[in-house]
Amino acid sequence: MRIGVTIFPGSNCDRDALYAVERIGAEPVELWHADADLKGVDAVIVPGGFSYGDYLRPGAIARFARVMAPLEDFARSGGPTLGVCNGFQVLTEAHLLPGALLRNTHMRFVCRRVRVRVETTSTPWTSSCEPGEELELPVAHNEGNYFADATTLTVLEDEDRVVLRYLDNPNGSANDIAGICSEGRNVVGIMPHPERVSDSTLGSEEGLRILRSVLVGARV
Amino acid sequence: MNLEETYSSLGLSDHEYDRIIELLGRAPNYLELSLFSVMWSEHCGYKNSRPLLRRFPNAGPRVLQGPGENAGVVEVGEGWALAFKVESHNHPSAVEPYEGAATGVGGIIRDILAMGARPVALLDSLRFGPLDEERNRYLFKEVVRGIGGYGNAVGVPTVGGEVEFARAYSGNPLVNAMCIGLTRTEDLVRSRATGEENLVVLLGSKTGRDGIHGATFASDELTQESEARRSNVQVGDPFCEKMLIECCLKLLEEGLLVSLQDLGAAGITSSASEMAAKGGVGIEIEADRVPLRESGMEPYEVMISESQERMLAIVEPAKVDGVLEAAERYELVGAVIGRVADHGELRVKTRGETVGSVPAGYLADAPVYERDVVRPPYLDEVKTLDLTSIPEPEDYNEILLRLLAHPNLCSRREIFEQYDHQVGTDTVVLPGADAAVMRIKGTNLGFAATTDGRGRHCYLDPKGGGAATVAEAYRNLSCVGAEPIAITNCLNFGSPEKRENYYQLAACIEGMAEACEVFGTPVVSGNVSLYNETEAGTVYPTPVVGMVGVLEDVSRHATPGFKREGDRVVLIVDFPVSLAGSEYLEVVHGGVAGAPKSPDLAREKEHADVVRRLITDGLVDTAHDVSGGGLAVALAEMAVAGGIGVEIDETEIEPKFGSGRKDIGLFGETGAHFLIAVPEERWMTLQRSLGVAGVPYDDIGRTGGDRFKIGDLIDLELEDVEEALERDLFP
Numbered sequence A: 001m002r003i004g005v006t007i008f009p010g011s012n013c014d015r016d017a018l019y020a021v022e023r024i025g026a027e028p029v030e031l032w033h034a035d036a037d038l039k040g041v042d043a044v045i046v047p048g049g050f051s052y053g054d055y056l057r058p059g060a061i062a063r064f065a066r067v068m069a070p071l072e073d074f075a076r077s078g079g080p081t082l083g084v085c086n087g088f089q090v091l092t093e094a095h096l097l098p099g100a101l102l103r104n105t106h107m108r109f110v111c112r113r114v115r116v117r118v119e120t121t122s123t124p125w126t127s128s129c130e131p132g133e134e135l136e137l138p139v140a141h142n143e144g145n146y147f148a149d150a151t152t153l154t155v156l157e158d159e160d161r162v163v164l165r166y167l168d169n170p171n172g173s174a175n176d177i178a179g180i181c182s183e184g185r186n187v188v189g190i191m192p193h194p195e196r197v198s199d200s201t202l203g204s205e206e207g208l209r210i211l212r213s214v215l216v217g218a219r220v
Numbered sequence B: 001m002n003l004e005e006t007y008s009s010l011g012l013s014d015h016e017y018d019r020i021i022e023l024l025g026r027a028p029n030y031l032e033l034s035l036f037s038v039m040w041s042e043h044c045g046y047k048n049s050r051p052l053l054r055r056f057p058n059a060g061p062r063v064l065q066g067p068g069e070n071a072g073v074v075e076v077g078e079g080w081a082l083a084f085k086v087e088s089h090n091h092p093s094a095v096e097p098y099e100g101a102a103t104g105v106g107g108i109i110r111d112i113l114a115m116g117a118r119p120v121a122l123l124d125s126l127r128f129g130p131l132d133e134e135r136n137r138y139l140f141k142e143v144v145r146g147i148g149g150y151g152n153a154v155g156v157p158t159v160g161g162e163v164e165f166a167r168a169y170s171g172n173p174l175v176n177a178m179c180i181g182l183t184r185t186e187d188l189v190r191s192r193a194t195g196e197e198n199l200v201v202l203l204g205s206k207t208g209r210d211g212i213h214g215a216t217f218a219s220d221e222l223t224q225e226s227e228a229r230r231s232n233v234q235v236g237d238p239f240c241e242k243m244l245i246e247c248c249l250k251l252l253e254e255g256l257l258v259s260l261q262d263l264g265a266a267g268i269t270s271s272a273s274e275m276a277a278k279g280g281v282g283i284e285i286e287a288d289r290v291p292l293r294e295s296g297m298e299p300y301e302v303m304i305s306e307s308q309e310r311m312l313a314i315v316e317p318a319k320v321d322g323v324l325e326a327a328e329r330y331e332l333v334g335a336v337i338g339r340v341a342d343h344g345e346l347r348v349k350t351r352g353e354t355v356g357s358v359p360a361g362y363l364a365d366a367p368v369y370e371r372d373v374v375r376p377p378y379l380d381e382v383k384t385l386d387l388t389s390i391p392e393p394e395d396y397n398e399i400l401l402r403l404l405a406h407p408n409l410c411s412r413r414e415i416f417e418q419y420d421h422q423v424g425t426d427t428v429v430l431p432g433a434d435a436a437v438m439r440i441k442g443t444n445l446g447f448a449a450t451t452d453g454r455g456r457h458c459y460l461d462p463k464g465g466g467a468a469t470v471a472e473a474y475r476n477l478s479c480v481g482a483e484p485i486a487i488t489n490c491l492n493f494g495s496p497e498k499r500e501n502y503y504q505l506a507a508c509i510e511g512m513a514e515a516c517e518v519f520g521t522p523v524v525s526g527n528v529s530l531y532n533e534t535e536a537g538t539v540y541p542t543p544v545v546g547m548v549g550v551l552e553d554v555s556r557h558a559t560p561g562f563k564r565e566g567d568r569v570v571l572i573v574d575f576p577v578s579l580a581g582s583e584y585l586e587v588v589h590g591g592v593a594g595a596p597k598s599p600d601l602a603r604e605k606e607h608a609d610v611v612r613r614l615i616t617d618g619l620v621d622t623a624h625d626v627s628g629g630g631l632a633v634a635l636a637e638m639a640v641a642g643g644i645g646v647e648i649d650e651t652e653i654e655p656k657f658g659s660g661r662k663d664i665g666l667f668g669e670t671g672a673h674f675l676i677a678v679p680e681e682r683w684m685t686l687q688r689s690l691g692v693a694g695v696p697y698d699d700i701g702r703t704g705g706d707r708f709k710i711g712d713l714i715d716l717e718l719e720d721v722e723e724a725l726e727r728d729l730f731p
Helices: A014-023 A068-076 A086-093 A150-158 A207-211 B003-009 B014-024 B030-039 B090-095 B097-113 B134-154 B224-232 B238-253 B267-279 B299-304 B317-329 B378-382 B396-405 B455-460 B462-480 B499-519 B583-589 B601-616 B630-642 B650-657 B662-667 B680-693 B718-725
Strands: A002-007 A027-032 A043-046 A081-084 A100-102 A110-118 A134-141 A145-147 A162-166 A177-181 A187-190 B063-065 B072-077 B080-088 B118-128 B158-165 B174-184 B199-204 B259-262 B282-286 B310-315 B333-341 B345-350 B353-359 B427-429 B436-439 B446-453 B483-492 B523-529 B542-551 B568-572 B622-625 B646-648 B674-678 B697-703 B707-710 B714-717
Touching (some): A002 A014, A014 A027, A043 A068, A043 A086, A081 A086, A086 A100, A134 A207, A145 A177, B003 B014, B003 B030, B014 B030, B030 B267, B030 B299, B030 B353, B072 B483, B072 B523, B072 B542, B080 B097, B080 B483, B080 B542, B090 B097, B090 B134, B090 B174, B097 B118, B097 B134, B097 B174, B097 B259, B118 B134, B118 B238, B118 B542, B134 B158, B134 B238, B158 B436, B174 B483, B174 B523, B174 B542, B199 B238, B199 B317, B238 B310, B238 B317, B267 B282, B267 B299, B267 B310, B299 B345, B299 B353, B310 B317, B317 B333, B378 B455, B396 B583, B396 B630, B396 B662, B396 B714, B455 B462, B455 B499, B455 B542, B462 B483, B462 B499, B462 B542, B462 B601, B462 B622, B483 B499, B499 B542, B499 B601, B568 B601, B568 B680, B583 B662, B601 B622, B601 B674, B630 B662, B630 B674, B630 B707, B646 B650, B650 B662, B650 B697, B674 B680, B707 B718, B714 B718
Parallel strands (some): A002 A027, A002 A043, A043 A081, A081 A187, B080 B523, B118 B158, B282 B345, B483 B523
Antiparallel strands (some): A100 A145, A110 A134, A162 A177, B063 B072, B072 B080, B282 B333, B345 B353, B427 B436, B446 B542, B483 B542, B568 B697, B622 B674, B646 B697, B707 B714
C-alpha cells in the first residue's frame, strides 16, 4: 500500500508521519503542497505542524494549496484520509470535516499524553481497534478545542461519527471530542498524534492500532 | 554629535577608537565605525573573557570541532555526530520577553544549522527574580511562551532545561537556549569562505531595521533607558526558520554550498567578516543588492541589522542558479549580495561605489583586556554560617511540603507541557527526568543532554560552584545511563569592569575547567554574557553548563520514578552533608550563607560512573541524584514520578550525617549522592556490584503503598506530596 503525506510550508510532523508509514510496512510518498496530483496513493495523511506558520488561522491558508484540489477529490470519492492535529485543522478549513478547532480554553499550548476512547471502529483509521478500546496518545497543540454548533454535534453523535473521545479533556473540546469522521466515514480528523507512539523504543506502540487500521480497510 | 560622542554612543572606548585609527592608518567613516562597534563588543569579540576562556580544555578523542566555529561537534559512533551550543538572550528578554526568548531559540538553531546538522533538540536554562513581584511573573510567563511559540512552530522539540528564582535576577532574567543537531560526520560544513570569485548568497528573510546595534546593547548594563531600546530587540518568524532549515539541509545534501554561516549578532557584518577572516580572503558586499523590508535604509544599517532567519552561503558561480531555485521552492528570499575577493577586506559597496572597507582580520580580532584577579572581601563575609541560629523544624511534614511547593523545587510540568517535546519522534525520556534521552533512528544509539546552573553556590564560592555546576551535569547524565562526552557553556556574569565580577568569572572558569579535566568532558563551544546587572544589583555569577552524553544502547536507560512496589531503595553516599548554601536554608530560614561543599571531583566521577554502569548493565532502571532540597526532596520526586509510595528507615540516614540535627540529614546537600531502586531479586547482584566498585551505600527503605514516610519524622499521603510538588507556576 502507498500512503501519501502532504507537506505544506511549515508542516513539521511530515517526517514523523512518513517514518510511521514505513513502520506499518506501507510505502511512504511525499506530496508536496505545490503538486497537482496525489501520485496515485491509496491513502493520505495530512500531518501536524504549523502550515504557513498558522498565520491567519491554523489550516486557513493550507486549504488553498495546489495539492488540496486533488486531495479534496480523493476524499470526496471515498479515499481514506487522516488529518492529525494541524491536519485536522486543515480538513475542517477545507470543509471535508464539520466544525472548527478553537484556542484551548486555558489559552496555553498543551503537550502531554492523554487517554482517549475509540468510539467507533467503522472508519478506515480505527478498523483494527476494539470498540470502546482506551488508548494513551500524545497531544501537542494550541488550538485543539473542538467546536461545532449544537445541531452538528447531535448529528455527529447520532451518526456515530465521534471517532476518539478524551477521558481527560485537555483543551475544552465540545463533548470531549478528540476526533471525528466525515459522513462517508473515510475522512478522519484527530488531534492526538498516533505517529508519536508507534515505536517501542519511545515506550509505546499504541498509535499503531490506529495507523495499521488503514491496511485492513483501504476503501469504505 | 561630535566624534567622541559618536564612537562612545556606539560602545567604543577612547582606547579602542585610537586603536582603530592606528590599524587603519586613517580615521574610519561612520559605517566602518559601526562595523568595529559591533565586532568589538563583548558579545562578538569576547574582549574581556578571551584570556580566561583559554583555561578550558578543548580536546578529546570524540571532539570533531572545538570552539571557534558556530557550534562544537562531537562524535557519537556509527558515523553520527552531534553539533551543540548554548547561547544567551538575556538582555533582549529583559525588555521584550516573548520575542527575546523566541529569537534566542531561533538564533541557536541557526548556529547548529550552520554546521550542516539537523536541529533535533532544544533545552533552556532560565533565571528570574522571585514570583512575588509582578514584573517577574510577567517575564517568566512570556519567556516560556516565547520559547514554546518559536520551538513548537519550528518543529524542534524542547526536551529539557531548568529554571530557578532568586532576587539577584530581578530585572535581569537569564534566558539561555541550547540546541543540539545531528549529522553524519562526513556532512559537516564549516564557515570558512574560500575561492576567489565565489559568490555570497543571502538566504531567508528580508533585512529590516530590527536589532540595529543589538550586540552593543547586549554588552552594556541594563538601565531605565534600556526599555527605550526595545527597537534593539529582533522579532522572530519561526515559519521562515522552518523553511530555512529545510532549504539549507537540501542545499547541503545536493552539494551546492561551499560554506555556510548564520547571521546572528551584528548581522551581515559578523558573518561576512568571520567567513573572510577564517578563509584568509576578502568579501565584498553590495549593500544595495540586499533585499530589504523597508525603504531608505543606509548601508551601515543593512550591514549591522539583526533581522532574524537569515543565513549567508558561499556558492560557486556555476551552482548559484540551483541555490536560488531552491530558495524559491522553499518560499525564501535568495539573493547574490557579494563575492569573495583576494584583498582580505570586508568591503561594502552601494551602487558600485565603495562606502567602507576594513581588513576582515581586524574586525575579528577585538582588543583583549586582561585584568587583575582580586578576591572580593564579600566572600569572607558570606561563608560563616552559625547553625545555632537556625532552629530545627518542629513539624517536618510541613517543612517538606513547603520545600516541594517552592518554585525552585516544584515540578516543571506546567512549563514543559507548553513545549512540544516529542516532535521528531526521537524523545525516549521525556522532560521531568534528570536528563533528556534521545534516540538516533536506524541505530541502537542514543544521546542525552542536560543544562545546569548553580548561581547561589557560585556566588558563595565561585570556584567550587563552577566545579559543582559541571559535576551536577555529570551526575544528571549518569543517572539516565549516558556517558558524558563534552560540554558547552554560557557564562552569565556582571560587568567584567568591576573587580568583584571579574574575580567571579575567573574563579568559576577555573573550577569548571578543573572539573572538565577530571571528567574528561572538554568544552567544545560556548557563549559569554557579561553586563548582567541593573541599578538594583548584579546577577549571581551563573555559568550554565550544557552537557551531552552517549548511550550505546538507548533502551538501557533509567528514570527517577519508582517502577514497582517492594523495590529496595539504596543510597550511594557522599560526605559531608551540609546546610551551607542549601535550598532549605534559603526557603525555610531565608539565608544565603555558608561555604557549600566543594565537590570532590574524583569521588563525583567514581560514584557517577558506578551508577551509569549499573544502568548500562541492565541492573538498575530507577536512579536519581540528590540535589536541591536534599534527600527528602529527591525521594519525594521519585515517589510522585512513579505514583508509588515509599517507607524510609530514618535510622539508616540520620546517624551518618546528622551531627545530631535531623534537618541536615533530610534537607542538607552534598555532591555525589545518588538514589537507586531495585527489585528484591536483583538486590544480591546489586550488593555484589557495589561491593566490587567499593562505593559506600546504604539500603534505606522500600517502595510501596500510598504513603510517603521517613521514619518518625515524615508521614504524608502521597497525594498530598504530589499536590505540593505539582503546584501551578502560572496562577
